[in-house]
Amino acid sequence: MDYSIEKFLWAFLGLFIILNWGMLMSALMRRIGAKLAGRIGVPLYQPWVDLLKLMSLKTWLSHGVMYYIGPVFRLVGGVGMFLFMPVIFGIEIWSNYSFSGDLILLLYFQSFGMLGMAMGASESGSPHAAIGISRGLSQFAAVEVPMTLAVIAIAIQHQTFSFSEIMAAQQGGIMNWTLFTNPLASIAGMLAMLGAMSHSPFNLVKAPNEIPIGPPTEYHSSFLSVLRTNSAILHVVEAALFMNLFFGGADSWYMYIIKTFFVYFISVFVGMVFPRFKIEDSIRWFLKWPTAIGIIAVIVAAYW
Amino acid sequence: MDNFILTALASVLGIASIIGAYVAIHNSKLTVAIIATGIVSLVASVLFLLLAAPDVAMTEASIGSALTTAIFFFTLNKIRQ
Amino acid sequence: MGKKTLIVLLMVAMAAVLYPLYESYQGSEQLTELGQYYADNGVQDTGAANLVTSVVVTYRGLDTLGEVTILFLAASVISFFLSFKKEDRKESREIRNITEILTTASQVLIPMIYMLGVYIFVNGHLTPGGGFQGGAVIASGTLLMFLSNPDFKLSHKVIHYVESTSGVVFVLIGVLGIFMAGGFLDNRILGLGEVNTLFSAGAIPVIYTFLGLKVGTELSNVLGIFVESQNEQ
Amino acid sequence: MVGPIYIIALALGLAFFLGFFGKSLKTFSGFVMLAGLAGMTFISGQWLMAFVDGSATTQEIFTAGFKPPFSINLRMGIEEATFTFMINVIGLLGGIYLFNRLKEVGNSAMSVFIVLIMSLNVIVMTRDIFNLFVFVEIGSIATAGMIILDKTSKSLQAGLKYLLATGVISGLLLIGIIFAYYFAGSLNIDGIIAANLMASKAGAVAVFLIIAVLVLELKPFPANGWGLDVYESSNPGFGAIVSAGTATAGLFVLYKVLPMGGDAWYQYISIIGLITFVGSNLVGTQQKIANRLLGYSSIGQIGLVMTVIGLQPILGDAFAFIAFALLLNHFLAKAGLFWISGIIKKENITDWSALRKNSALLIMFVIFIFALIGFPPFPSFFGKYELIMSLISSDNIWVAVVILIGSFAEGIYMFRWLGHVLKNENSEEEVLDIPWNKFIPIVLVTVSLLAAGFYSVPFVAGANYFYFVPLAFILFLGLIDFLPAYIKNTVSIAGMGYYSWLLYPLVEGDLMRTIFFAIFMFGGILTLVVGYNKSGKREGFYPVALMMYAGLATIVTTDNMFGFFFGWELMTAGSYFLIIRGKRSKPHAYSYMLFSVAGAYLILLGFGLAHASGQTQALIALKDISVLPTLAYTLLAVGFMTKTASLGLHIWLPGAHGEAESDVSPMVSAVLLKAGVFGLMLLFLYMGEQTGDTLLFILGWVGAFTALVGNLAASFQEDAKRMLAYSSIGQLGYILFAIAMMTQLGWLAGFTYVINHFLFKAILFMVVGGIVVKAGTHNLYQMGGLIKKMPLSFLAVLIAMITMAGLPPLSGFAGKWLFYNAVILKGWYIQGVIVFFAGTIAFLYAFKLLHSIFLGQLKDNHRNLKEISPSILIPVYILIAGIFYFSAFPQDVLEPIGNMLANYFPSTLEWAADGNAVTILSNWNGNAVMIIIISMFVLVLGYLWLITGKTQKLEQFNIVYSAERPFRPETTHVSHNMFAGLNKAIGFLVAPGITNFWNNVSKMVLDFAGVVRRLYSGNGQVYAIHIIIYIVVFYLISIG
Amino acid sequence: MEYVIMTTGFALAIFGLYGLLSQKNLIKIIIGFSIFTTGINIVMVAIGYVRGGIAPILDNEGISQIAAQKSIVDPVPQALVLTSIVIGLGVTALMLAYVMKLYQDKKSLNINDYKNLKW
Known part of the structure; x- marks a missing residue:
């Protein structure tokens, strides 16, 4: 339980690595997407350029206190998730502050960022933002169900909620990853991840490309830069979360990079193939298949 | 011996009272009905005599038949008007 | 016609209910224990020859008091119930032709009837009869008067006075019974006197006289009200 | 000591004396009547005092100076003294109430009135069966006379029906008496009891006739159409006398004569009483006319007391207290309600809201309603508690259940009536004139009701005077209700603070109770502080709020079941009044009250089972219930869950909390719901894991x-x-x-x-x-x-x-x-x-x-x-x-x-x-x-502030739509049907299934009551037929 | 002899009751009621009859005091009947007064027309 500066600096360094890797990964993904669609795609340094441009823009406009604090909540949500989860298994310096909470804390922390975004956007008063929020929250609620089922299934299987024990259980070879020891939970978890990542089939909420709808409609310049940094971090951390849970966690940075890339690639790949869902269909879909699998997973884990 | 006469008398009066009651209940004309009631209570007072109860017989005769029938007729008269 | 059959059925059922009572009655050979006591010392206790009167007035005096109250109640309820305002009284009753026989007969009979009534309740303790019967006879006398001459008016003031005084006296005698004799309504407040003479049986004749007066006035009052209500609109 | 015989002498003397005045001197004769009534009250009161302080023994008064079998005797024991005193008091107060009406009708009506009261006295005192018949006849003729105090066509019909019915009944009584005399040889009640007539079949029929008639006098359920008409059509002042006085005398006579029939009869009487209690209350739920509703309720209550009389062998020594508490409660409350209806003079209960014009009258009306249902500080609460306890411990649980169902049915129409009074809108112009002679009797009756509640504490195990401390404070608050709100607010906060400081040592040891105690008391003070922003007087708010908090405090600090139930009911009463203050909260407060009352009765049954197994009133008895444990625990759980609004029992909560006043909602939802939770926690702790695992x-x-x-x-x-x-x-x-x-x-x-x-x-x-x-x-x-x-x-x-x-x-x-x-x-x-x-x-x-x-x-x-x-x-x-x-x-x-x-x-x-x-x-x-x-x-x-620097606030831009405003503007507001997606997906889970279920249940009950109500066709003859059918059926059951 | 009178008494009572319940006309109902009371009175007196008994008046000319005590009839039921006859009169008078007022009110003697108070 040490608040020593040294611990803080290592965590900050880890954060910096994650941020850059996040931006690089999203640029890679955009290039792969473009390649599939026959386009060349953006150069790899594009995200850095966007970020710097956004940060340098001077802006005087703010819709009020909550609008100002919204992105702060959002970023704190992203960074918090990173801090409360061990990055590299086994190495003490890279375990950040995971000792003060565990899987439950992380599950709930996801909604912390969501809350911030929602409040900020609705303060802006634009109807587009409000519609985006109501869709986002409903979908988030629907995603939570299979996610929780998966988490509970794992918790039953390993009889623990703390990350380090779950990762410890998955060391030593592919075969004792949760993917194989508890396949149903992993499938439910992965399907839930699709929703969490809010990629194509379920990205109605942000739908950034065609029409500027969704919560960040009113955000611009430095606020948008904060949101961008957070979305970069978030992608990596989400992927890391699912990696720790289902793919045996990472025992070195090299392994960490590869695994997060593949996990993230799964959601992007699915995004490329399937068209976008309507909000009721996505909710109904989440509450039908992933939840069913999740329930079976829990039953199997508990009583068998 | 006299018991036989008394029983005969009592049964005759009994039947008379039953018939009187029947007429009182089923006759359509009210005046006849009221008179029949008077007769029934008169017969009853005679029966009381048979039962060696003079006081009761006198009461029944004076109150039971006279006054009750009188009040009945007064009410009937009022309603007939 | 369902109702009639239902009622007949009910009567049969009531008959069945009462049948055990009827069937258990064998007629008694000798008096019940209570009756025997009254027979043995009824005369010594109350001094009245007529046992029924002694039971009615002294032994079960409270019943008679209740009895009088019932008549008093009936009279007063009917008085304030059928009473009506002066203005809607018709001028006079249509007078049916009173036959000659009725008027002459009534002139002869009415005093006789009153005399009979008074006789009955004065020596109620000797001969059968008593306050109620005497009162009823007086009432039938007044009834005859109503029938014989149509414009006979009963003065309510007199009726009320007689009725109230006799009632109050009756209660006073009862209360006296407590102080001077065994209990409420005990007739031994006056000397029992010697059986079969007029002035015997203590207070019974006094009670019966007032009782007779009270019943007589009350019943005639009731009859009076019924007559008066004839000519109401 | 003035002999009781003088009651008769005085009454009759005055009645005849009044005859002197004829039509003149009306006021003087009125005062003579009141003097007579006061004298009678004094005599019986003096005897009662003598008995209470033990200086007198039961006295036999012989009339005509002879021993009983040969003459009529009256008895003056402690029971007779209390009952005659009650009758004379109601006579005196009734006389005062009807003073003007009697004066208008004339002094013969006055003499009839005083004779009626005298006849009830003698009915109670006489030990001679024929004398009883005579004075019952006097009573019925006097009642027939009194019915037509207000000459309406309805009262005429009611009078004739009454005479018809009582005529038939008294004829049968005569047959019964004469044959009883024929078999027993004596007319004295003790003589007949000694003769044990039940031995022979014929003797049994004679006794049957006597007892059946006395039961019919008390208007048992199917055969009481004639009784209801009397209540509905007669002057309410007289209705009070019939419902309180005649019923009391009739019940005492039944109690006196019942030994004649042996113990089989006790069972029949309790069954009849139960049928009457439940039947008339159920049918009452459909009733709209005020006086007729009071008629149903009083017949029901009389049925309840009759049941208690029937249960005498089972209840043993608790019988005297229970019967007297319930009877006294009915006696006082019913008289008060009739008198109030005499002042309000409105036929239909829906337009009784004029009562709100006079707050004193309103408070008294509320006290009567709550006394009838059996809420704390009233004697019926103690009586009913003791009744249920002793019933269950002598394991006839079904009788207890039926009694509770009956009083729940009574709750249905009483609370609906209360809802109409409190919430229906008021026509402004008509003013409520209350003459003093109509107001004083009601006040006296209320005061004696409260005093009776106070004095019944020593009779109930587990009750102690400490529970009355908060009630005294609430009374004090009620008195200062004219002050502005903020003063009362400070006073009540100070009061609560002191009371919680006083009670704290009681809960100090047990952490669970301390937490709940803190939530109730500290939370209460906080929610009261919110009340400071309310202006004006807020009549009636503070006493009621304090009552709720007092109930909560009692629940947490008490250690016995009685205290817990006392607090529970107090809290329910207080919270009902808080909730009903909301503008549109009448239906919700009504459903809240019904659920709470039903829940409270379930808890009472549970406590009864616990008491039956542990034979103690302590809460520990809940630990190992041996008598039907699963039933007891389920009952208690469901009872507590009505307060925590779990699924199935929750339909009252949205309306009750949603429509309540702005500072009542936090009180009711943040603080009150915890009472149910505390109850459940207690239950689960005592129940333990293994006994209740399926539950x-x-x-x-x-x-x-x-x-x-x-x-x-x-x-x-x-x-x-x-x-x-x-x-x-x-x-x-x-x-x-x-x-x-x-x-x-x-x-x-x-x-x-x-x-x-x-x-x-x-x-x-x-x-x-x-x-x-x-x-x-x-x-x-x-x-x-x-x-x-x-x-x-x-x-x-x-x-x-x-x-x-x-x-x-x-x-x-x-x-x-x-x-x-x-x-x-x-x-x-x-x-x-x-x-x-x-x-x-x-x-x-x-x-x-x-x-x-x-x-x-x-x-x-x-x-x-x-x-x-x-x-x-x-x-x-x-x-x-x-x-x-x-x-x-x-x-x-x-x-x-x-x-x-x-x-x-x-x-x-x-x-x-x-x-x-x-x-x-x-x-x-x-x-x-x-x-x-x-x-x-x-x-x-800090990072964000660094990179953005100073920002300028953007004024609100009005998002105007190009097209004209849509028909329903709210649909454009973002929060309208906000989670439409979610709703379409899983909205079916929230369909109002349960609310419909409860609506159907209540509709079914009301329809059933409507069908049974058809029984009273209004035809006098049909009522006479009902009586004969009743006798035949009763005969077949009992003897046939 | 007293059996016959007892039977008539009961018969009259039941018949009176029948009349009271079945007849529509108000006056007929009251007639039924008075017959019902008369029947009951007969039964009451019949109960007190002692076979071969004479009236309970002990005027001592004819029968000697002691002999009389053996053969007199039971005075108690007679006292009771006395009261019940007068009660019968009181109730009948009151009923008739009610009927008169009701007739004034609705001009009909049929009991079915008086049904305002129902349910």
């Missing part, structure tokens, strides 16, 4: 589904306060689920939720209540953008919302974390997931509330709104400080609770040195999480 499993599922349905319904609500109400249902579903797990972690989660729910629900209801009053609308879609006007309340709602959703930094997460560990350890996985999903839904509607009130566009009619009044903000920010303390230092709160629970359940949670809560599953350090998040927040804020 607990079911309750777990019920809790889970309540949470799901409650939260889902909340998210689809358009009305702000309704949403909070549904959310309370959801949160309580959580608590029920948590404590149903019966593990240390489960109970820890339960306690955290109890504390959290109290904190954030109080904040939310206070703030939203304040805003709703300021904004003038309940609907969320008519609000928005209030953050600009009310930043402080926004911050309060934000913090409350984060706690409700269970987001990490704040204490809500502690509950969720404990909850998770408990679910996994316990193994209730699927329920766990349902409750977790409900948690996420909670996050949704929490955000919807925040979003639609504070964020978005500010409506133009809210432009000039200012911050809600400080009197709301101060308690709110105290609560927020509480939340922060609990979030920052969870160990200080949870560790002591954990240790306390350790001695009930195996301990699975320890606190590591550095404040880290560790279970075998995981660890959590609230303090660290809080510090990390706050430091990160500050860092990122």
Whole structure:
């Protein structure tokens, strides 16, 4: 339980690595997407350029206190998730502050960022933002169900909620990853991840490309830069979360990079193939298949 | 011996009272009905005599038949008007 | 016609209910224990020859008091119930032709009837009869008067006075019974006197006289009200 | 001592004396009558006093100086003295009440009145059966006379029907008497009892006739059409005399004559009484005419006392107290109600709202209604409690159940009536004139009712005078009701503070009770502070609020079942009046009251079973119930769940909390619901794990589904306060689920939720209540953008919302974390997931509330709104400080609770040195999480502030639509049908299935009552036929 | 002999009751009632009859005091009947007064027309 500066600096360094890797990964993904669609795609340094441009823009406009604090909540949500989860298994310096909470804390922390975004956007008063929020929250609620089922299934299987024990259980070879020891939970978890990542089939909420709808409609310049940094971090951390849970966690940075890339690639790949869902269909879909699998997973884990 | 006469008398009066009651209940004309009631209570007072109860017989005769029938007729008269 | 059959059925059922009572009655050979006591010392206790009167007035005096109250109640309820305002009284009753026989007969009979009534309740303790019967006879006398001459008016003031005084006296005698004799309504407040003479049986004749007066006035009052209500609109 | 015989002499003497005056001197004869009545009251009162202080013994008074079998004797024992005193008092007060009416009719009516009262006296005193017949006849002729005090065509018909019925009855009584004399040889009641007529069949029929007639005099259920007509059509002043006086005399006679029939008869009488009690109350539910309704109720109550008389052999020595308490209660309350209806003179109960014009009369009306249903401080409460206890311990549980069903049926129409009186709108112009001679009797009756309640304490095991202390304070508050609100507010807060300081030592040892005690008392004071912003006098608010808090305090501090039930009923009564103050809350308060009364009766049955097995009144008796344990525990659980509004019993809560006044909602939802939780916790602790495991499993599922349905319904609500109400249902579903797990972690989660729910629900209801009053609308879609006007309340709602959703930094997460560990350890996985999903839904509607009130566009009619009044903000920010303390230092709160629970359940949670809560599953350090998040927040804020520099606030731009305004403007508001997607997907779960179920049940009951009501066809002859049928049927059952 | 009178008494009572319940006309109902009371009175007196008994008046010319005590009839039922006859009169008078007022009110003697108070 040490608040020593040294611990803080290592965590900050880890954060910096994650941020850059996040931006690089999203640029890679955009290039792969473009390649599939026959386009060349953006150069790899594009995200850095966007970020710097956004940060340098001077802006005087703010819709009020909550609008100002919204992105702060959002970023704190992203960074918090990173801090409360061990990055590299086994190495003490890279375990950040995971000792003060565990899987439950992380599950709930996801909604912390969501809350911030929602409040900020609705303060802006634009109807587009409000519609985006109501869709986002409903979908988030629907995603939570299979996610929780998966988490509970794992918790039953390993009889623990703390990350380090779950990762410890998955060391030593592919075969004792949760993917194989508890396949149903992993499938439910992965399907839930699709929703969490809010990629194509379920990205109605942000739908950034065609029409500027969704919560960040009113955000611009430095606020948008904060949101961008957070979305970069978030992608990596989400992927890391699912990696720790289902793919045996990472025992070195090299392994960490590869695994997060593949996990993230799964959601992007699915995004490329399937068209976008309507909000009721996505909710109904989440509450039908992933939840069913999740329930079976829990039953199997508990009583068998 | 006299018991036989008394029983005969009592049964005759009994039947008379039953018939009187029947007429009182089923006759359509009210005046006849009221008179029949008077007769029934008169017969009853005679029966009381048979039962060696003079006081009761006198009461029944004076109150039971006279006054009750009188009040009945007064009410009937009022309603007939 | 369902109702009639239902009622007949009910009567049969009531008959069945009462049948055990009827069937258990064998007629008694000798008096019940209570009756025997009254027979043995009824005369010594109350001094009245007529046992029924002694039971009615002294032994079960409270019943008679209740009895009088019932008549008093009936009279007063009917008085304030059928009473009506002066203005809607018709001028006079249509007078049916009173036959000659009725008027002459009534002139002869009415005093006789009153005399009979008074006789009955004065020596109620000797001969059968008593306050109620005497009162009823007086009432039938007044009834005859109503029938014989149509414009006979009963003065309510007199009726009320007689009725109230006799009632109050009756209660006073009862209360006296407590102080001077065994209990409420005990007739031994006056000397029992010697059986079969007029002035015997203590207070019974006094009670019966007032009782007779009270019943007589009350019943005639009731009859009076019924007559008066004839000519109401 | 004046002999009782003088009652007769005095009454008759005066009655005849009044005859002197004829038509003149009306007032003088009136006073003569009153003097007579006063004399009679004095005589019987003097005897009663003599008996009470033991200086007199039972006296036999012989008339005509002879021994009983040969002459009539009267008896003056303690029973006779009390009953004659009651009759004379009602006669005197009735005489005063009817003074003017009697004067108008004439002094012959006065003499009839005094004779009627005298006849009731003699009926009670006489020991001679024929004398009884004569005076019963006097009574019936006098009643027939009195019915036509107001000459209406209805009263004429009622009079004739009455005479017909009593004529037939008295004829049969005569037959019974003469044959009883024929067999027993004596007319004296004791003689006939000695003769034991039941031996022979014929003797049995004679006794049957006598007793059946006496029962018919008391108007038993199917054969009482004629009785009801008398109540409906006669002058209410006289109705009081019939319902109180004649019934009392009739019941005593039945009690006197019953030994004649041997013990088989006791059973028949109790069955008849039960049928009458339940039947007439059930049919009464359909009744609209006030006097006829009072008729049904009084016949029902008489039926109840008759049942108690029938149960005499079973009840043993408690019989005297129970019968007298119930009879006295009916006697006083019914007389009062009839007198009030005499003043109101309105036929239909719906337009009785004129009663509100005179607040003193209104308070007395309420006292009578609550006395009839059997609420505390009234004798019927003590009587009914003792009755149920002794019934169940002599294991005829079914009789107890039927009695409770009957009094619940009575509750149905009484509370509907109360609802009409309190809430129907009032025509302004007609004024309520109350002559003094009609007002004083009512006041006297109320005072004696309260005194009777006070004096019945020594008779009931477990009752003590300490429970009356708060009631005295409430009475004092009632007296100073004319003062302005803020003075009364300070007084009541001071009173509550002192009372809680007084009671604290009682709960000091037991941590569970201290927590609830703190919530009730401290929460109560906070919610009262909110009342400072209310202007005007707020009549009747403070006594009632204090009554609720007094009830809550008694529940927590008492250690015996009686005290618990006393507090429970007191709380229900208080909260009913708080809820009904809302503008549109009549139907909701009504359904709340019905559910609470039904719940209270279930609890009473449960306590009865506990008392039956443990033979003690202590709460410990709940521990090992040997008499039908599963039934007892289920009853108690369902009874408590009516108060925690679990699924199936929740339909009253949204309306009751939603429509209540702005400062009543926090009281009722944050504080009151915890009473049910406290009850459940007590129950589960005493029940223990093994006896109730199936029950607990079911309750777990019920809790889970309540949470799901409650939260889902909340998210689809358009009305702000309704949403909070549904959310309370959801949160309580959580608590029920948590404590149903019966593990240390489960109970820890339960306690955290109890504390959290109290904190954030109080904040939310206070703030939203304040805003709703300021904004003038309940609907969320008519609000928005209030953050600009009310930043402080926004911050309060934000913090409350984060706690409700269970987001990490704040204490809500502690509950969720404990909850998770408990679910996994316990193994209730699927329920766990349902409750977790409900948690996420909670996050949704929490955000919807925040979003639609504070964020978005500010409506133009809210432009000039200012911050809600400080009197709301101060308690709110105290609560927020509480939340922060609990979030920052969870160990200080949870560790002591954990240790306390350790001695009930195996301990699975320890606190590591550095404040880290560790279970075998995981660890959590609230303090660290809080510090990390706050430091990160500050860092990122600094970073953002750095890169943006100064920003200029953008004025609100009005988003005008190109096309013209749509027909329903609210559909464009964002929060209208906000979670449409979710609704379409799983909206079916929230369809009002349960509300329809309860509506169908009530409709079925009312239709049944409607069908049975057809019985009273109004035809006098039919009523006579009913009587004969009743006799034949009764005969077949008893003897045939 | 007393059996016959007892039977007539009961018969009259039952018949009176029948009349009271079946007849529609108000006056007929009251007639039924008075017959019902008369029947009961007969039964009451019949109960007190002692076979071969004489009236309970002990005027001592003819029968000697002691001999009389053996053969007199039971005075108690007679006292009771006395009261019940007068009660019968009181009730009948009151009923008739009611009928007169009801007739004034609705001009009909049929009991079915007086049904305002129902349910």
